[in-house]
Amino acid sequence: xxxxxxxxxxxxxxxxxxxxxxxxxxxxxxxxxxxxxxxxxxxxxxxxxxxxxxxxxxxxxxxxxxxxxxxxxxxxxxxxxxxxxxxxxxxxxxxxxxxxxxxxxxxxxxxxxxxxxxxxxxxxxxxxxxxxxxxxxxxxxxxxxxxxxxxxxxxxxxxxxxxxxxxxxxxxxxxxxxxxxxxxxxxxxxxxxxxxxxxxxxxxxxxxxxxxxxxxxxxxxxxxxxxxxxxxxxxxxxxxxxxxxxxxxxxxxxxxxxxxxxxxxxxxxxxxxxxxxxxxxxxxxxxxxxxxxxxxxxxxxxxxxxxxxxxxxxxxxxxxxxxxxx
Amino acid sequence: xxxxxxxxxxxxxxxxxxxxxxxxxxxxxxxxxxxxxxxxxxxxxxxxxxxxxxxxxxxxxxxxxxxxxxxxxxxxxxxxxxxxxxxxxxxxxxxxxxxxxxxxxxxxxxxxxxxxxxxxxxxxxxxxxxxxxxxxxxxxxxxxxxxxxxxxxxxxxxxxxxxxxxxxxxxxxxxxxxxxxxxxxxxxxxxxxxxxxxxxxxxxxxxxxxxxxxxxxxxxxxxxxxxxxxxxxxxxxxxxxxxxxxxxxxxxxxxxxxxxxxxxxxxxxxxxxxxxxxxxxxxxxxxxxxxxxxxxxxxxxxxxxxxxxxxxxxxxxxxxxxxxxx
Numbered sequence: 001x002x003x004x005x006x007x008x009x010x011x012x013x014x015x016x017x018x019x020x021x022x023x024x025x026x027x028x029x030x031x032x033x034x035x036x037x038x039x040x041x042x043x044x045x046x047x048x049x050x051x052x053x054x055x056x057x058x059x060x061x062x063x064x065x066x067x068x069x070x071x072x073x074x075x076x077x078x079x080x081x082x083x084x085x086x087x088x089x090x091x092x093x094x095x096x097x098x099x100x101x102x103x104x105x106x107x108x109x110x111x112x113x114x115x116x117x118x119x120x121x122x123x124x125x126x127x128x129x130x131x132x133x134x135x136x137x138x139x140x141x142x143x144x145x146x147x148x149x150x151x152x153x154x155x156x157x158x159x160x161x162x163x164x165x166x167x168x169x170x171x172x173x174x175x176x177x178x179x180x181x182x183x184x185x186x187x188x189x190x191x192x193x194x195x196x197x198x199x200x201x202x203x204x205x206x207x208x209x210x211x212x213x214x215x216x217x218x219x220x221x222x223x224x225x226x227x228x229x230x231x232x233x234x235x236x237x238x239x240x241x242x243x244x245x246x247x248x249x250x251x252x253x254x255x256x257x258x259x260x261x262x263x264x265x266x267x268x269x270x271x272x273x274x275x276x277x278x279x280x281x282x283x284x285x286x287x288x289x290x291x292x293x294x295x296x297x298x299x300x301x302x303x304x305x306x307x308x309x310x311x312x313x314x315x316x317x318x319x320x321x322x323x324x325x326x
Numbered sequence: 327x328x329x330x331x332x333x334x335x336x337x338x339x340x341x342x343x344x345x346x347x348x349x350x351x352x353x354x355x356x357x358x359x360x361x362x363x364x365x366x367x368x369x370x371x372x373x374x375x376x377x378x379x380x381x382x383x384x385x386x387x388x389x390x391x392x393x394x395x396x397x398x399x400x401x402x403x404x405x406x407x408x409x410x411x412x413x414x415x416x417x418x419x420x421x422x423x424x425x426x427x428x429x430x431x432x433x434x435x436x437x438x439x440x441x442x443x444x445x446x447x448x449x450x451x452x453x454x455x456x457x458x459x460x461x462x463x464x465x466x467x468x469x470x471x472x473x474x475x476x477x478x479x480x481x482x483x484x485x486x487x488x489x490x491x492x493x494x495x496x497x498x499x500x501x502x503x504x505x506x507x508x509x510x511x512x513x514x515x516x517x518x519x520x521x522x523x524x525x526x527x528x529x530x531x532x533x534x535x536x537x538x539x540x541x542x543x544x545x546x547x548x549x550x551x552x553x554x555x556x557x558x559x560x561x562x563x564x565x566x567x568x569x570x571x572x573x574x575x576x577x578x579x580x581x582x583x584x585x586x587x588x589x590x591x592x593x594x595x596x597x598x599x600x601x602x603x604x605x606x607x608x609x610x611x612x613x614x615x616x617x618x619x620x621x622x623x624x625x626x627x628x629x630x631x632x633x634x635x636x637x638x639x640x641x642x643x644x645x646x647x648x649x650x651x652x
Contacts, residue, residue: 050437080408086430091455100426104412111376129417 007314009035010197013190017041017209018056019073019243020235021202022063023296025134027306028200029064033133037190039219041204042119042138043146043175043212044157048096049087051106052113055158056209057123057138058105065130067101073243076101095163120184137190139213142181146212147174157208166245170252173207178215183222191222198313199223201232203294205246206265207253229270229316231309234262237275237295260284270316273309288316333523333640335361339516340526343367343535344382345399345569346561347528348389349622351460353632354526355390359459363516365545367530368445368464369472369501369538370483374422375413377432378439381484382535383449383464384431391456393427399569402427421489446510463516465539468507472538473500483534492571496578499533504541509548517548524639525549527558529620531572532591533579555596555642557635560588563601563621586610596642599635614642 016025016038025038041056055074062068062076069077079099088094098106105126112122118141127136148160150168160168191199204210214220223230239257240247247257255261259274259281271288274281275295282289290312296302342351342364351364367382381400388394388402395403405425414420424432431452438448444467453462474486476494486494517525530536540546549556565583566573573583581587585600585607597614600607601621608615616638622628 049433050440051433076412078408080406080426082404082406082426083409083429083433086402086427087434090430090434090452092430092434100406100408100429101412103409103426103429104416104418107375107377107409108413108416108418114376126416 007032007035007197007310010195011035011037011190011193012198012200012310012313013196014038014200014202015041015204015210015213016056016060016202017204018044018059020241021056021204021209022060022068023302024200024202024233024305024309025060026063026299027296027302027304028309029132029134030303031306031310036134037186038134038136039139039187039190039213040123040136041209041212042140043144043209043215044161045143046145046156046158048158049093049098050110051098051103052110053096053098053106054109054119054123054138057119057136058102060136061105061123061126061130061132064127064132064134064136067130075099096158118184120186124186135186135190137184137186139183139187139219140181140216141184142177144178144181144212144215145176146208147176148208149174161208161245166248170207170249172253173211175212175215178212179217181216183216183218187219188222191219191226196226196228197317198228198310199226199230200309200313201230201266201269203233203235205235205241205244205249206262207246207249208244210266223268226268229313230266230268231271231273231290231313231316232262232266232269233273233294233305233309234259234275234278236262236278238277242295259289263287263289271312273305273312288312288319290315333358333361333636336521336523337361337363337516337519338524338526338636338639339522340364340528341367341530341536341539342382342386342528343530344370344385346567347382347530347535348386348394349628350526350528350559350631350635351386352389352625353622353628353630354635355458355460356629357632357636362460363463363512364460365463365465365513365516365539366449367535367538368466369470369535369541370487371469372471372482372484374484375419375424376436377424377429378436379422379424379432380435380445380449380464383445383462384428386462387431387449387452387456387458390453390458390460390462393456401425422484444510446512450512461512461516463510463512465509465513465545466507466542467510468503470504470507470538470541471502472534473502474534475500487534492574496533496575498579499537501538501541504538505543507542509542509544514544514548517545517552522552522554523643524554524636525552525556526635526639527556527592527595529559529561531561531567531570531575532588533572533575534570536592549594552594555639556592556594557597557599557616557639557642558588558592558595559599559620559631559635560585560601560604562588562604564603568621585615589613589615597638599631599638614638614645
């Protein structure tokens with residue numbers, strides 16, 4: 001399945017949240033490296049211990065930079081926790097765990113942002129420093145704060161996700177600041193590139209991780225105007241996410257946890273990739289569907305799914321061209 | 327030499343810099359714990375990586391809290407350096423080494439100060455948290471910055487001390503901000519306590535570590551007004567400091583590196599403790615001198631020297647009372 005060259009050096013954009021999305025982003029980066037721009041969710045960003053923490057950006061940076069802890073699923077490999085232990089001894093906040101190695105990123109970023117560097121500048125510089133071929137872009141340099149409106153009241157994302165382990169019942173999501181957030185020139189240029197070959201929506205949580213990106217009006221508008229195929233990989237396998245609360249949140253929002261719902265969630269979608277387990281749902285989805293093995297256990301799985309995304313998008317691209325010629 | 331009870335619960339104040347001074351402070355804390363107030367130099371404090379670092383306070387806190395690395399002479403025991411290693415990989419500044427455990431203190435302090443907590447409040451809270459009986463006070467809540475005026479130009483203290491390993495030739499010391507720095511009520515109350523039994527100047531570097539404290543006008547005035555004996559322990563043994571650049575700086579400032587110079591350096595001094603090695607200098611010193619073994623290698627050495635300080639001060643106290651009765 002040598003489809004890495006499906007687009008012969010044409011640019012591809014991926015939208016990505018944290019862990020699940022980063023796995024596919026890794027595969028895409030390995031296949032098309034320099035042609036790839038990854039727009040990353042920053043709705044999870046928060047100020048913690050006086051430091052600016054960007055969990056999704058860091059997951060993508062560490063994953064693509066070969067520094068992530070593949071077993072644990074978040075943070076850095078060979079991590080130690082002496083800062084945390086010491087912080088606890090001093091009476092500090094320990095509910096959000098920051099590893100000793102990981103901490104360097106937050107300290108550097110906090111300093112850079114205070115000094116007037118933008119999050120985009122910092123992120124691209126770090127990606128370059130770590131030898132990542134793809135261009136990594138935060139969705140915006142403006143603060144957007146994912147607020148989880150729950151039966152227990154509004155909760156900042158990390159309080160909900162890490163502090164309360166996603167236990168509270170979600171009623172609604174709000175993206176504070178999104179209405180004022182400006183898409184960066186870099187993000188808009190990537191989405192408006194005349195040669196753009198495809199947009200891939202990684203299998204991140206659509207509600208928590210992708211919607212904050214779409215909440216930035218200019219990004220949503222740019223996506224609506226994209227002529228290239230926009231392909232999403234469903235984060236569900238047999239009605240469950242591999243990791244994270246996607247299915248739980250869908251149930252709480254009164255949505256069936258299936259691929260049909262995921263397809264409907266993205267109005268600008270050209271096609272959806274679903275897992276083999278959900279093969280039977282394909283007929284109910286009102287758009288082109290590609291069935292694949294979407295559970296990325298090995299690095300080979302990541303590469304293979306990335307290749308299938310590109311191949312599927314290439315097929316849709318030909319169909320489109322055919323349509324417009326007709 | 328059971329002189330711990332020389333003052334029967336009366337308050338004692340110590341002035342202290344970093345490593346050398348902290349050793350004696352530890353002995354004093356073990357002997358008279360709750361009766362001891364330690365005023366610590368903050369001229370070395372600096373903002374590094376966006377964090378407020380207070381090297382001398384931390385040395386005293388870690389030493390008295392039983393957390394210090396006795397072998398290395400600074401920082402915390404069982405320290406790891408993964409933050410530093412990772413910071414270096416990201417291209418961050420690594421000339422000033424912050425251990426993973428140590429970092430917790432800087433992050434907590436920076437957060438506290440940004441939130442409006444004073445350095446005095448933070449320091450006393452940490453000392454309490456770590457079970458330190460003595461009261462630890464920064465010399466001021468205002469920033470005083472020790473600037474080392476060298477043949478190579480002016481250098482902030484840590485650049486000179488850590489960055490350049492004290493290599494540049496010192497011409498003069500300046501304590502930026504000292505003229506505006508206010509002594510805290512806690513510092514002044516300790517020095518003006520009606521029952522104050524003694525002030526001990528720890529064997530810290532007089533020029534780099536004690537002078538910044540004395541540069542705060544209210545502290546200097548309060549010391550001048552102290553009626554209790556003020557005893558200093560010379561940091562020199564045979565014309566050399568156990569650690570640090572005291573002798574080198576004295577030479578560069580054109581001062582003989584001997585106990586006579588140390589005695590003259592503190593105009594308010596009642597008596598000086600010198601090392602046995604320097605016994606012959608005793609006659610040349612124009613004040614009461616006590617000869618002791620001042621090199622604190624073991625914990626017993628620290629306790630013993632602390633006891634000798636208190637005993638010597640008690641003797642001077644009796645002499646003074648005798649004088650005033652005469």
